[in-house]
Amino acid sequence: MAGNEAAAAEEIPIPPPLPPRTELSRPEIERYSRQLVLPELGVRGQLRLSACSVLVVGCGGLGCPLALYLAAAGVGRLGLVDHDAVELHNLPRQVLHRESRLGCSKARSAVSALRELNSSVQCVPYELALDRDSALELVRAYDVVADCSDNVPTRYLVNDACVLAGKPLVSASALRLEGQLVVYGHQGGPCYRCLFPKPPPPETVTNCADGGVLGVVTGILGSLQALEVLKIATGMGTSFSQVMVLFDALESRFRYIKLRPRDPNCAVCGDHPSVTALQDYELFCGSSATDKCRTLCLLRNEERVSVEEYRKILDSNIPHILVDVRPKVEVDICRLAQAVFVPLSKLQEKDEGCLQLLVQRICEARQMSSENSAFPVYIICKLGNDSQKAVKILQGLSCPGSGLISVKDIKGGLMAWATKIDPEFPQY
Incomplete structure (x- = not known):
């Protein structure tokens, strides 16, 4: 040294x-x-x-x-x-x-x-x-x-x-x-x-x-x-x-x-x-000496999917729900058309209106699936940090009427989507 x-x-x-x-x-x-x-x-x-x-x-x-x-x-x-x-x-x-x-x-x-x-x-x-x-x-x-x-x-x-x-x-x-x-x-x-x-x-x-x-x-x-x-x-x-x-x-x-x-x-x-x-x-x-966006690791690997894996799910038309948990000000900048908007802050507050909206969308999407297994719900945010927090919250919540669900987050979030999948998607 x-x-x-x-x-x-x-x-x-x-x-x-x-x-x-x-x-x-x-x-x-x-x-x-x-x-x-x-x-x-x-x-x-x-x-x-x-x-x-x-x-x-x-x-x-x-x-x-x-x-x-x-x-x-x-x-x-x-x-x-x-x-x-x-x-x-x-x-x-x-x-x-x-x-x-x-x-x-x-x-x-x-x-x-x-x-x-x-x-x-x-x-x-x-x-x-x-x-x-x-x-x-x-x-x-x-x-x-x-x-x-x-x-x-x-x-x-x-x-x-x-x-x-x-x-x-x-x-x-x-x-x-x-x-x-x-x-x-x-x-x-x-x-x-x-x-x-x-x-x-x-x-x-x-x-x-x-x-x-x-x-x-x-x-x-x-x-x-x-x-x-x-x-x-x-x-x-x-x-x-x-x-x-x-x-x-x-x-x-x-x-x-x-x-x-x-x-x-x-x-x-x-x-x-x-x-x-x-x-x-x-x-x-316990953090990096950088002013870049930090990367959290709150979930196990099996609780996460990459943007490439999510792209295959989209291309295969597999029934699922995509939940965007960013603040509305960020959703106004750019978004994926198929996403349901439920801010993380509302999930943290256990807001009944947002939870009812989520249950309703899950039930509607479940009707299109012939599978009896847990229905897949994917969470996305800007960088893959807030999405992990949202997965933790949804794993601990009971959502009557939605049946069994499998909740995973998308690693790297929308910025990884822009970098690896769609170069025309705005980065901010």
Whole structure:
């Protein structure tokens, strides 16, 4: 392991510290004139900013506006971490990327855009997935860290690395029409583990790929992150190290929650820490360090069918019922014509109207079958996660009048159908 860590370390470009500066050049005075005249910032603050380095973890919806405003303001160096490539669905919120750079590395795409904006800012791309072998070395090389990731394992990883390296962490998240912001490990405030000592169950975590997000919400939270970084770098004002900021886009409202102080029993920043080195955070959280849609495994193999197997059932005209358990907003985007729409939320509530509809459709379809065995019911959703939850619910419910039924889910859901069966079916 030690040899592998050394090899990994050699591949990561670690720039030297930025030297302190004593004066601004004439072009810099002209470029930054509107912020230089602010008494809270002035020449002293601008010089501090030009000598500051910031590590941005994630070049997505939060990282793009954050990096954009930091580069525009004249931060000395930006390290941009992202192992992913630019995809079409990124463009509504990830404002550094362009159609012309689809398929390109997000880190390099971001660097390209930032250099066009401000060529005097040093931009260092890191095309890698941050892990325990690389995180601490990178974090130590920068003055401030901004967590713009979209998954729980990376949040714990970045937090622990910042605590061990003694660096302030500006963290934000955005989902659907809401967002939140906190500055961790700064001015005596708590770290992420102080507030969340244990990760949530993986099946309860929703990310942007699962739950959606409005692009401008990530823009607002990313801009707030940039503001906090600028304040820390220049010594201007106070930071949100003792407060969590909550943003509700639907009501255009900000709320502020006072945080508990640093926990002396915290596993990483407490008085007697038990976490003194980075660990396996995917194992710790029970989930993958990715912002892609997660894949759950709640059923046995015999309780599931592939999209190819379901296609054969359709082609053979075998009597059955297909139940689509997605929310109505997703059904409005696209659907299979033969599916009965029964949202998972209604099944979880044991809604009588939806259950009666399902029983009625099963009874109608059963009349077309000469088989006396359990009638097949297949469940589909977007990715094959909610469909498994629905199978569990239907297995435990009694549906009088429907007779024996066999309930299975379709692995990979409609996105697997679009990829493997019908390339014209929309992906979202």
